Amino acid sequence: MNENGISIEAKSLTKVYHRGSEQIPAVNDVSLRINRGDFISIIGPSGSGKTTLVNLLGCLDNPTSGELSLAGRPIFSGAKRLSERDLTKIRRETFGYIFQNFYLIPTLTVMENVMLPLTFYRKSGLEDEGMKLLKLLGMDHRKDHLPGQVSGGEMQRVAIARAMVNRPEILLADEPTGNLDTKRSAEIVQVLQELNRTARLTIIMVTHNQELARHAARIFEMRDGRISEIPNHKQVAK
Amino acid sequence: MITKFQVAYKNLLRKRVRSLLTLVGIALSAWVLVSLLGFNHGYEASLNRDIDNMGFELMLMAKGCPYEAATLMLKGGTGLRYINESFMGDVAKEPEVEKTFPMLMSAVFDPNKGESGGISGYFGVEPKSFAELKPSLKFRQGGWFTDVNAYEAVMGYEAAELEQREVGDKILMPEKNVEFKVVGILNRTGTQDDGTIFVPLKTLQKMFGRPNELTTIGIKLKKGIDSVRFEEKLYKLPDVQVVSLTQVKDTIMGLISTAKVMVLSIAIIAILIAMVGVINTILMSVHERFQEIGILKTIGAMPWDIFKLIWIETLILCAIGGVLGVGLALLLSKATEVLIRYVMPYAPSGGLVLIDLKLVLFTMAVILCIGLVSGLYPAWKAGRIRPLEAIRSNIG
Numbered sequence: 001m002n003e004n005g006i007s008i009e010a011k012s013l014t015k016v017y018h019r020g021s022e023q024i025p026a027v028n029d030v031s032l033r034i035n036r037g038d039f040i041s042i043i044g045p046s047g048s049g050k051t052t053l054v055n056l057l058g059c060l061d062n063p064t065s066g067e068l069s070l071a072g073r074p075i076f077s078g079a080k081r082l083s084e085r086d087l088t089k090i091r092r093e094t095f096g097y098i099f100q101n102f103y104l105i106p107t108l109t110v111m112e113n114v115m116l117p118l119t120f121y122r123k124s125g126l127e128d129e130g131m132k133l134l135k136l137l138g139m140d141h142r143k144d145h146l147p148g149q150v151s152g153g154e155m156q157r158v159a160i161a162r163a164m165v166n167r168p169e170i171l172l173a174d175e176p177t178g179n180l181d182t183k184r185s186a187e188i189v190q191v192l193q194e195l196n197r198t199a200r201l202t203i204i205m206v207t208h209n210q211e212l213a214r215h216a217a218r219i220f221e222m223r224d225g226r227i228s229e230i231p232n233h234k235q236v237a238k
Numbered sequence: 239m240i241t242k243f244q245v246a247y248k249n250l251l252r253k254r255v256r257s258l259l260t261l262v263g264i265a266l267s268a269w270v271l272v273s274l275l276g277f278n279h280g281y282e283a284s285l286n287r288d289i290d291n292m293g294f295e296l297m298l299m300a301k302g303c304p305y306e307a308a309t310l311m312l313k314g315g316t317g318l319r320y321i322n323e324s325f326m327g328d329v330a331k332e333p334e335v336e337k338t339f340p341m342l343m344s345a346v347f348d349p350n351k352g353e354s355g356g357i358s359g360y361f362g363v364e365p366k367s368f369a370e371l372k373p374s375l376k377f378r379q380g381g382w383f384t385d386v387n388a389y390e391a392v393m394g395y396e397a398a399e400l401e402q403r404e405v406g407d408k409i410l411m412p413e414k415n416v417e418f419k420v421v422g423i424l425n426r427t428g429t430q431d432d433g434t435i436f437v438p439l440k441t442l443q444k445m446f447g448r449p450n451e452l453t454t455i456g457i458k459l460k461k462g463i464d465s466v467r468f469e470e471k472l473y474k475l476p477d478v479q480v481v482s483l484t485q486v487k488d489t490i491m492g493l494i495s496t497a498k499v500m501v502l503s504i505a506i507i508a509i510l511i512a513m514v515g516v517i518n519t520i521l522m523s524v525h526e527r528f529q530e531i532g533i534l535k536t537i538g539a540m541p542w543d544i545f546k547l548i549w550i551e552t553l554i555l556c557a558i559g560g561v562l563g564v565g566l567a568l569l570l571s572k573a574t575e576v577l578i579r580y581v582m583p584y585a586p587s588g589g590l591v592l593i594d595l596k597l598v599l600f601t602m603a604v605i606l607c608i609g610l611v612s613g614l615y616p617a618w619k620a621g622r623i624r625p626l627e628a629i630r631s632n633i634g
Contacts, residue, residue: 060536060626084624085540092538099629103533107248112240119240121538127239162537 007202008034013066026052028225037200041213044222050206058172059090092121096163096171100178102155104147111143114161133161153184173205246550260519261559267512268563270505272601280592288586289483293371294456297481320451334463339456346413362442380405380422391418396432398423428588520616532628541621548617556609
């Protein structure tokens with residue numbers, strides 16, 4: 001992390017999709033700065049560009065133009081495009097990802113799913129990290145169960161543990177509660193808040209649910225590919 | 239920690255029936271391959287042993303089709319024509335010859351053999367020279383004939399078992415209606431001698447009205463003598479045909495090679511089908527796990543990691559299939575032998591399918607190479623999956 005504590009900095013980030021001759025700017029000239037330890041929510045209607053923005057911030061995709069730097073390190077600038085291999089390297093060193101559909105491997109146990117990222121890339125001293133995380137998330141008693149044997153909320157906890165096992169600097173959660181009921185959704189957001197507070201983890205959460213978005217310290221709204229920060233939570237309620 | 243091997247292995251258990259069917263395909267092709275190579279190896283070894291056990295390098299017989307005569311002789315049948323005993327003396331005088339062996343083969347129809355009768359062969363030999371020719375022959379009971387003109391018989395192991403005879407029993411020669419006293423029973427040799435009934439040469443000549451006539455003269459050459467050159471020398475003798483056992487072996491192997499090519503073609507087709515099966519299984523698995531593979535890349539897997547994961551799956555399938563196929567071949571080698579003996583015009587005695595460690599390792603290496611090749615395309619395709627496309631897709 002750099003001295004001034006900036007985790008992610010985007011300048012004029014733009015992503016244009018082409019459908020025939022038509023150009024669709026999914027993310028249009030987005031600039032934002034996210035500090036280390038921030039918990040931010042991105043809200044907005046469907047098709048507003050939330051997920052595309054998170055994919056760009058999470059190095060899952062190359063932008064059409066604009067700049068992105070992580071902890072002061074330039075990632076995208078100008079027309080330079082990174083290969084899938086380079087993007088993977090950045091991703092595994094920096095990010096943890098949580099998705100709406102959990103994407104757990106059905107043939108692996110809860111513990112094996114959590115430990116799976118370490119099969120491909122392992123920061124040193126993380127041998128016991130899986131068990132620690134499962135305990136933290138209250139899932140240690142389910143470690144030998146298969147994903148099909150646990151509830152949706154529990155699956156998302158497992159997915160969170162998997163995202164955290166390599167101690168990422170930034171956690172990206174794309175609709176993490178989209179498949180959960182209200183009670184389970186609140187539990188998951190509480191878990192994220194706890195991780196943000198205790199580990200000073202930067203969290204970027206995309207959600208439709210404005211109630212859940214209010215748990216974040218900062219809230220951004222996307223509309224037609226453009227972003228704006230909502231100064232306080234009351235405005236979200238409106 | 240979970241290893242890539244564990245991830246790959248557990249994934250194969252996801253679609254058990256599909257994995258099992260692919261395994262069966264690989265196992266069958268491995269079975270065909272190892273059995274065929276075992277047959278190649280075993281047939282030649284047994285033929286060599288049969289020919290070596292004959293104890294001589296050349297056969298002298300009356301003019302006719304030499305190969306037919308030689309084949310009949312190898313099968314314990316009767317020769318087509320007869321030559322005079324006097325040839326034996328002439329040949330024995332040659333400086334290259336170490337020893338000569340007179341042989342007379344005769345056959346009679348035995349109505350009690352099989353369901354509708356069959357041919358029983360009798361082999362007339364001089365006990366002294368024949369014992370020298372085949373020092374490896376050992377008696378289970380008794381010994382050689384007491385007199386050159388005696389009505390006595392020495393039975394091969396299987397012939398005695400089949401006829402249920404022991405030393406001291408009588409054996410009736412059908413057609414001629416003459417009884418022989420069994421004076422010796424040989425140990426098992428694994429050659430055609432096991433099924434042969436030996437009688438004194440003189441007695442057989444007298445019974446069949448062929449005094450001083452032989453079907454074959456076996457010639458053993460001195461060490462270091464060029465058999466081809468001596469063969470040419472023998473061609474100068476009138477009305478005789480020389481058959482070199484090396485020639486016989488080459489001819490039989492030549493005939494067998496046609497069958498080998500056909501079976502090899504079937505084996506190659508079986509392997510190709512198994513390969514297509516493996517490629518199809520792994521490709522389907524990759525397609526079904528499109529999203530999952532994308533997620534693996536999101537959580538840190540490099541393209542090469544995914545490539546290895548898919549490759550390991552292919553190798554696991556091929557290794558297990560290969561082991562099953564080799565096991566099947568070992569278990570069913572006797573049955574394969576029975577089948578080969580049934581379809582082959584001539585099969586030597588002893589094991590026809592010889593599967594040794596070298597062959598097993600070679601087959602496993604071939605099957606694993608097939609696995610490596612079959613896994614290349616699906617693994618490459620999986621390695622190229624982009625996480626973003628996978629997450630967006632509805633597959634998997």
